[in-house]
Amino acid sequence: MYKALVNVTLRKSILxxxxxxxxEALHNLGYSTIEDVxxxxxxxxxxxxxxxxxxxxxxxxxxxxxxxxQVMEDFTIQITKV
Amino acid sequence: MYKALVNVTLRKSILxxxxxxxxEALHNLGYSTIEDVxxxxxxxxxxxxxxxxxxxxxxxxxxxxxxxxQVMEDFTIQITKV
Numbered sequence: 001m002y003k004a005l006v007n008v009t010l011r012k013s014i015l016x017x018x019x020x021x022x023x024e025a026l027h028n029l030g031y032s033t034i035e036d037v038x039x040x041x042x043x044x045x046x047x048x049x050x051x052x053x054x055x056x057x058x059x060x061x062x063x064x065x066x067x068x069x070q071v072m073e074d075f076t077i078q079i080t081k082v
Numbered sequence: 083m084y085k086a087l088v089n090v091t092l093r094k095s096i097l098x099x100x101x102x103x104x105x106e107a108l109h110n111l112g113y114s115t116i117e118d119v120x121x122x123x124x125x126x127x128x129x130x131x132x133x134x135x136x137x138x139x140x141x142x143x144x145x146x147x148x149x150x151x152q153v154m155e156d157f158t159i160q161i162t163k164v
Binding site: 001007008009019022025026029031033034035036037038039040041042043044045046047048049058061062065066067 | 083089090091101104107108111113115116117118119120121122123124125126127128129130131140143144147148149
């Protein structure tokens with residue numbers, strides 16, 4: 001069994017209203033040294049596979065097809081054995 | 083300038099309807115080897131600080147006060163210099 005840890009982030013050129021709202025709220029709380037906040041998704045996927053390579057291929061495929069919107073988002077995958 | 087990379091995850095005992103929906107959708111697409119999906123948040127915070135320690139303290143504080151709901155969520159922070 002493998003666990004894929006996936007970070008999905010909005011592309012740099014895409015506006016991030018959630019992150020902007022969080023930054024404004026933090027400024028209002030007094031955190032003036034926080035310059036920018038961007039909010040993406042963190043996805044943990046448990047995969048039954050024979051090898052790390054196979055697990056990564058499945059995770060990459062699942063992200064491309066469903067979990068990330070590649071027009072607006074990038075993703076990185078890290079595989080660990082569990 | 084430092085960048086804090088924060089992973090916010092739902093606690094193990096908390097149901098994750100978004101993750102469950104993603105798992106069902108992946109099963110319907112034929113990914114039967116995917117056993118479990120949990121979806122959390124990935125937050126990037128740019129912080130002006132004099133040291134890594136100070137940046138981490140600010141990030142931890144911001145997460146505790148605003149970005150994570152500690153009743154239901156856990157978070158991990160990783161600091162990098164940018």
